[in-house]
Amino acid sequence: MSAPAKLQEPELARRHRIGKVFEWLCCGSTWFGLVVLAVLLVSVLWQALTWPAPKVKPGASGPTVAKAEDSAIPLSKQFFTNYDSRHPRRAGILAPIWGSLWLIGLVALLSVPIGVGSAIYLEEYANEGHFKRLIQINLSNLAGVPSVVYGILGLTAFVRMFGLFGKGGKTLVLNLGFTTLDVPLPFERSLIAGALTLALLVLPTVIVAAQEALRAVPSSIRIASYALGATQWQTIRHQVLPAAMPGIMTGVILALSRAMGEAAPLMMIGALTFIAYCPGEITNVGDIFRNPHGLVDAPFDKFTALPLQVYNWINRPQADYQHVAAAGIVVLLTILLLMNTAAIVIRHKFQKSTRW
Amino acid sequence: MSLANVASPLTPPKVGLRLQKQFSWVRAREAGVRAVLVSCASLSLITTLAIVYMFFTEAVYAVAPGSTAFFQDVSLWDFLTDTEWSPQFADKHFGILPLLCGTFVIAGIGSLIGLPIGLAAAIYLSEYAKPRFRRAMKPVLEVLAGIPSVVYGYFALVFVTPYVLRPIFQSLLHIDVDIFNAMSAGVVLGVMIIPTVCSLSEDALRAVPRGLREAGYALGSTKYDVSLKVVVPAALSGIVASFLLAISRAIGETMAVSIAAGQMPRLSLNPFRSMETMTAYIVNISLGDTPAGTIEYKSLYAVGFTLFLITLGMNVLAQRVMKRFREVYE
Amino acid sequence: MTIMQSFNELVHQRQQRESAKRIRPVETEVTKLDVRNLNFFYGEKQALFDVSMTVAERAVTAFIGPSGCGKSTFLRALNRMNDIIEGAHHNGTVLLEGQEIYAPDVDVVALRKRVGMVFQKSTPFPKSIFDNVAYGPKIAGQRNYKTLSEIVEQSLKRAALWDEVKDRLQDSALALSGGQQQRLCIARALATNPDVILMDEPASALDPASTARIEDLIFELKQNYTIVIVTHNMQQAARISDWTAFFYQGYLIEKDHTQKLFTTPKKKQTEDYITGRFG
Numbered sequence: 001m002s003a004p005a006k007l008q009e010p011e012l013a014r015r016h017r018i019g020k021v022f023e024w025l026c027c028g029s030t031w032f033g034l035v036v037l038a039v040l041l042v043s044v045l046w047q048a049l050t051w052p053a054p055k056v057k058p059g060a061s062g063p064t065v066a067k068a069e070d071s072a073i074p075l076s077k078q079f080f081t082n083y084d085s086r087h088p089r090r091a092g093i094l095a096p097i098w099g100s101l102w103l104i105g106l107v108a109l110l111s112v113p114i115g116v117g118s119a120i121y122l123e124e125y126a127n128e129g130h131f132k133r134l135i136q137i138n139l140s141n142l143a144g145v146p147s148v149v150y151g152i153l154g155l156t157a158f159v160r161m162f163g164l165f166g167k168g169g170k171t172l173v174l175n176l177g178f179t180t181l182d183v184p185l186p187f188e189r190s191l192i193a194g195a196l197t198l199a200l201l202v203l204p205t206v207i208v209a210a211q212e213a214l215r216a217v218p219s220s221i222r223i224a225s226y227a228l229g230a231t232q233w234q235t236i237r238h239q240v241l242p243a244a245m246p247g248i249m250t251g252v253i254l255a256l257s258r259a260m261g262e263a264a265p266l267m268m269i270g271a272l273t274f275i276a277y278c279p280g281e282i283t284n285v286g287d288i289f290r291n292p293h294g295l296v297d298a299p300f301d302k303f304t305a306l307p308l309q310v311y312n313w314i315n316r317p318q319a320d321y322q323h324v325a326a327a328g329i330v331v332l333l334t335i336l337l338l339m340n341t342a343a344i345v346i347r348h349k350f351q352k353s354t355r356w
Numbered sequence: 357m358s359l360a361n362v363a364s365p366l367t368p369p370k371v372g373l374r375l376q377k378q379f380s381w382v383r384a385r386e387a388g389v390r391a392v393l394v395s396c397a398s399l400s401l402i403t404t405l406a407i408v409y410m411f412f413t414e415a416v417y418a419v420a421p422g423s424t425a426f427f428q429d430v431s432l433w434d435f436l437t438d439t440e441w442s443p444q445f446a447d448k449h450f451g452i453l454p455l456l457c458g459t460f461v462i463a464g465i466g467s468l469i470g471l472p473i474g475l476a477a478a479i480y481l482s483e484y485a486k487p488r489f490r491r492a493m494k495p496v497l498e499v500l501a502g503i504p505s506v507v508y509g510y511f512a513l514v515f516v517t518p519y520v521l522r523p524i525f526q527s528l529l530h531i532d533v534d535i536f537n538a539m540s541a542g543v544v545l546g547v548m549i550i551p552t553v554c555s556l557s558e559d560a561l562r563a564v565p566r567g568l569r570e571a572g573y574a575l576g577s578t579k580y581d582v583s584l585k586v587v588v589p590a591a592l593s594g595i596v597a598s599f600l601l602a603i604s605r606a607i608g609e610t611m612a613v614s615i616a617a618g619q620m621p622r623l624s625l626n627p628f629r630s631m632e633t634m635t636a637y638i639v640n641i642s643l644g645d646t647p648a649g650t651i652e653y654k655s656l657y658a659v660g661f662t663l664f665l666i667t668l669g670m671n672v673l674a675q676r677v678m679k680r681f682r683e684v685y686e
Numbered sequence: 687m688t689i690m691q692s693f694n695e696l697v698h699q700r701q702q703r704e705s706a707k708r709i710r711p712v713e714t715e716v717t718k719l720d721v722r723n724l725n726f727f728y729g730e731k732q733a734l735f736d737v738s739m740t741v742a743e744r745a746v747t748a749f750i751g752p753s754g755c756g757k758s759t760f761l762r763a764l765n766r767m768n769d770i771i772e773g774a775h776h777n778g779t780v781l782l783e784g785q786e787i788y789a790p791d792v793d794v795v796a797l798r799k800r801v802g803m804v805f806q807k808s809t810p811f812p813k814s815i816f817d818n819v820a821y822g823p824k825i826a827g828q829r830n831y832k833t834l835s836e837i838v839e840q841s842l843k844r845a846a847l848w849d850e851v852k853d854r855l856q857d858s859a860l861a862l863s864g865g866q867q868q869r870l871c872i873a874r875a876l877a878t879n880p881d882v883i884l885m886d887e888p889a890s891a892l893d894p895a896s897t898a899r900i901e902d903l904i905f906e907l908k909q910n911y912t913i914v915i916v917t918h919n920m921q922q923a924a925r926i927s928d929w930t931a932f933f934y935q936g937y938l939i940e941k942d943h944t945q946k947l948f949t950t951p952k953k954k955q956t957e958d959y960i961t962g963r964f965g
Contacts, residue, residue: 019580026480029473030493033500033554036547043515044507117396125393127772135397137675138404144601144671145664146608148635149407151642152660156410160648163420200403207400224809224871227767228822228878229799231382233389238825239811254502261504264610267639307506307611314510314615322514329507340502344495375785375800377793382827 044333047326079327083276084309088320093328096309098278099191100260100335102298103305106195107202107259112252114199115206116241119248122207123214124236143204151268154197159269161186181296189270191279192299197265202255209251213244246350250343257339261332263307275304306332411664414657426654435658441621441632443641443652450655452662454621458538458631459663462613463606465542465627466549470606471599473546474553478595481554482561483583494555501551508548509615512540517616525628536618536630544612549602556601560594560681561587593681600674604667610635634663689961693948696924703905718743718882718912719764724778726759728771733759736778737938739931741882746904746913748927748944750920752959755933757916761884764914765801766794782882799826802875806887808867810859815851818859818870822878837877845873846903865896872903876911883907885915889922901926920960924948932956 082092118135126132156162165185172183187193217240225235280298282288288295304312310332313325377383418425427435430450438451481490517533517540525531525539533539564587572582588595618630619640632640637659646653719741726734734756741747741764749757759768766787768774780787787797799822811818819838828834838855842848847869851862859870868888875883885904889897904913904926917923923930924944931941932955940947940956951957 015578015580019578022580022584023480023484026476026484029476030480030485032473033477033547033550034493034496037496037500037503039515040503040507040511043511047514114396114399117393118400121390121393121397125390126397135400139400140675141668141671142400142404144604144608144667144674145407146610146635146667148608148610148638149660149664149667152638152656153403153407153410155642156414157406162410162413163648203400203403220805220807220809221811223767223770224805224811224874225821226770227765227798227803227805228825228874229795229802230822230825231386231795233386234382234825238821243812257502261502261506263504263506264635264639268642270642307504310506310510311611311615314506314513325510326514329510332504333507336502336504337499340495340499375782375787375792375796377791377796382795383793 041333044326044329047323048330051320051323084274084304084312088318088324091313091321091324093306093309093331094283095275095278096304096306096328097331098282099275099303100305102191102279102303103195103198104256104260106191106299107198108252108256110195110199111202111206111255115203115252116210116248118203118207119210119214120236120241123211124232124240139204139207143208146264147201147262148264148268150197150201151265153200154193154265154269158187158193158196159189176296179293179296182300184300187300189302190300191303193269194266194303194305195299197269198259198262201262201265202259205255205258206252209255210244210248213247213251214240216247217243246346250347250350253339253343253346257336257343260336260339261307263305263311266305266308267311275302277301279303306335407664411657411661414654415661423649426651426658429651429654430658439623441637443655448651450658452634452659454623455632455634455637455659456662457623457625458617458621459607459633459635461625461627461631462538462542462545462617462633463603465539466545466606467599467603469543469546470549470602471553474550474598474602475557475595477550477554478557478561479583479588482558483579483587497551497554500547505548505609505611506615508544509541509612512544512612512616516540516543521628531628533628534618534630536616536620537628538617538631539627541613541616541631542627544616545606545609548609548612549606552602552605553598556598557591557595560591560598563594563681564590591681593677593684597674597678597681600670600677604670604674607670608635608663608667610639614639634659638663690949693920693924693960694945696921697945697948700905700925716743717741718783719914720779720781720784721760721764722779722781724760724763724776724780726756726763726768726776727774729773733936734763734776735936739938739941741912741914742929743912744908744910745928746908746915746926747929747931748923749914749916749931749933750918750923750959751933751939753918754935756936757931757933758886760933760938761886761914761916762803764882764884765798765803767798767803769794799878800880801882801884802878802880803884804868804871804875804886804888806890808864808871808891810862810867810870812858812860814856815859815862815870816855819874819877822874826878841873841877842870844876844907845869846899846906847873863896865892865899868892868896868900869903872900872907876907880911882912882914885913887916887918890918897922920948932959934959 078090079092080097081094082090083095084093085091122132122135126135170185172185174181174183184190187196221239221243222235225239226232230238279301280294280296281291282294282298306328310325310328313321313328413419413425415426418428435450435452437453438449439453440449440451441454442449481493485493513535517535517537520543521533521537521539526533568586568590569582572586577586613633614636617633617636619632619636620630621632621637622629624631638656641652641656646656717740719739721737721739721741724734724737725732737756737760749761751757762768763776763780764787768776776788782797782801786792811821813821816835816838819841820834823834823837828837839848839852842851847866850866851857851870859867862870868891872883872888889900892900901922904915907913908928915923915927927944929941930944930947932939932947932951932953934955940951940953942952947956948960951960
């Protein structure tokens with residue numbers, strides 16, 4: 001009996017060797033993502049922080065070139081308070097930061113109620129039938145539509161409004177009581193057109209995330225509420241939604257961080273221009289109180305956003321702008337990282353505090 | 357009987373039961389809420405209809421009097437067979453082939469890199485990794501998926517091309533590498549789809565019942581045999597679906613490829629030259645102030661429609677495959 | 687026949703307790719619920735076959751039978767809890783004080799306010815104790831905080847939970863023990879001011895001490911409420927109920943005064959079940 005056992009041993013050893021190699025390959029692949037992430041972050045930070053001081057050209061008229069702000073490095077204070085500039089060292093991200101904040105705020109305002117509403121309908125009201133299946137299939141298809149196609153839709157439906165308002169367009173004047181509001185029709189290349197486009201883009205993500213959060217709420221809670229004589233909406237409003245809220249919040253924040261980083265749809269609606277003012281002329285929090293009218297004007301102003309500004313800088317021929325772009329990316333990634341962390345923290349707390 | 361205090365708000369009122377529906381604000385609100393929610397859910401349908409309507413009227417058949425759609429000006433045959441794409445030149449050509457070529461070369465490179473690495477990572481996470489490692493690695497993948505594509509484009513342009521591709525191909529192998537090239541775009545695209553492949557494939561692998569694995573071990577298999585010859589085949593349709601979704605994402609990816617691969621429509625398979633994808637063309641045409649109604653402007657919709665149909669087809673296919681997988685295990 | 691004697695003893699003990707507390711005799715009953723020829727289906731599958739039964743006011747009616755016999759389905763048909771299940775349908779009539787509860791013009795929400803329900807597994811909402819009990823009145827439009835706290839106090843007292851929780855009404859209901867949670871659910875049901883309380887195996891997930899408390903509570907509650915309880919425990923039925931109905935395979939086999947059903951069952955199947963020959 002010992003002979004065949006001996007014959008098998010080298011075979012088994014070979015199989016174990018293959019197994020080991022395979023395991024290392026798989027392990028390496030898992031680490032690959034982390035390594036690339038590290039290289040990417042380090043190279044961007046490197047580019048942002050190691051910008052050599054400007055060489056003073058011999059013979060150039062000294063005082064005009066050697067202004068204090070010209071020797072500023074990216075990520076300094078000026079970088080956050082300056083508008084874009086034709087001089088790389090004076091370029092700042094004030095306008096895109098406010099643009100992105102406005103954009104995210106408006107996208108949240110538009111997509112969260114509609115997305116959560118759709119999810120509630122699909123999970124709590126709709127019967128298993130053709131209508132629900134149709135919407136569900138449609139949602140998974142919409143989630144796979146490239147963002148640039150949403151950009152085309154935004155360009156056609158919001159910027160041009162299918163050409164319905166003729167060549168020059170119209171202006172709709174709304175009287176809000178305390179102030180009047182001029183709404184250009186079509187929306188042209190305004191913040192609201194961008195926000196509507198991005199809202200459509202993130203809507204499928206928000207809906208699916210909210211659906212999952214609602215599904216995780218045990219049905220015993222609903223039944224108990226019905227048994228106490230609550231109507232369906234009262235049950236959802238007072239029991240199901242509060243219980244699902246952390247899950248919905250997590251999904252919404254992740255979806256919004258996706259919208260934050262999207263550039264393609266905004267380029268399509270033509271937001272990539274030299275912009276040297278903030279929407280509604282609000283450049284700091286104090287302006288909101290000084291000029292509340294700016295709050296209602298802002299959605300109809302032209303705008304730029306962080307990823308667009310970064311793209312803009314990347315595409316400029318001067319090499320110095322690569323450093324400015326890197327600084328912009330550092331700001332963008334920091335904001336995204338904060339949003340992601342918030343989402344993870346909420347999810348973590350949620351998992352700990354509930355025990356159904 | 358002290359509890360049955362007459363003054364207590366709990367005492368059942370001794371009036372006859374009234375169960376009949378009667379008008380009340382509560383009931384009206386129920387109906388109103390339902391109507392609002394239905395319209396919310398219908399918005400996604402309207403979005404789809406709007407996309408289809410837009411492509412149809414701008415690319416296939418114009419509804420507005422006096423205007424023409426793209427395919428009323430350019431024949432479908434020319435669009436599909438002409439080997440030149442030059443809408444901005446005096447001698448205009450509208451052959452989609454160079455754009456398709458750029459799209460598929462770059463997506464192909466991305467798939468060659470991203471699919472195997474993503475799958476291997478999924479196998480490691482689902483079969484080999486300790487739970488703690490899994491829990492630590494998942495957020496890393498999420499962060500990787502959350503990085504904006506502009507950043508990947510920047511990475512390709514300032515890191516991958518000068519510090520990876522040029523040293524290897526130009527210095528060692530003496531192949532010219534353009535500053536804008538399909539290879540760098542493909543590489544970052546590969547990295548971008550890893551999270552998609554990894555998380556969807558891992559779900560598929562973990563859905564394979566334990567009994568199947570145990571049966572494999574009981575037959576004297578090593579972990580390698582079980583992983584690759586039992587679990588992967590069992591999860592194959594789920595894995596294929598994740599591949600399809602990832603490729604579809606790669607085809608639709610815009611910013612990274614338009615930054616890294618440049619804007620030169622070229623019918624070529626050389627990955628070290630500049631190429632233009634469909635998505636890159638779409639954003640670039642929108643950058644210049646192309647007036648609405650011109651043929652260049654309408655070409656936007658023709659290319660967009662082509663892109664939409666391709667990605668839609670792949671998504672539908674992926675869902676079919678995924679559904680088959682679910683039917684087996686759930 | 688020792689089993690039947692032991693049942694007899696249980697019923698006797700109960701009657702002694704009743705007379706000690708001067709609870710009025712159960713014979714003078716008024717019909718609260720009247721079910722006629724109820725057939726119930728889950729999709730294709732028929733769960734109840736031609737069930738007719740009356741439920742007496744201010745008494746405890748217990749449903750017994752092996753699992754899957756339809757007793758829970760029948761219970762849930764009494765406040766239309768089955769409406770939520772897709773594909774469930776029925777024919778026959780269920781009258782609450784002479785009104786058809788399945789009539790098209792009946793508001794199911796109004797019905798459920800009058801016919802409360804307590805479930806097998808306690809289902810406290812992830813809120814404070816106070817908010818759990820106040821939930822029903824609140825959604826019914828009661829906004830006055832003083833009235834609400836009065837209702838909460840009354841309900842918790844009736845559910846014999848007040849003394850244990852009165853100092854921590856704002857604590858999470860999830861922090862209560864299993865038995866306390868179940869009594870909280872009963873208090874919550876009482877707060878909506880129902881006439882009828884349906885209980886679906888309310889003590890099956892509890893330890894014996896908590897079970898005893900729930901049984902005492904049911905005993906107290908029947909002075910004011912009509913109680914219908916499903917139980918898999920025949921001793922429990924004998925201990926607490928005035929009427930007992932035996933279900934088997936979707937049919938109502940027999941319903942009678944608890945003492946009669948347990949000591950002199952008319953049907954062979956009932957006798958077999960309560961003497962433990964099957965089930």
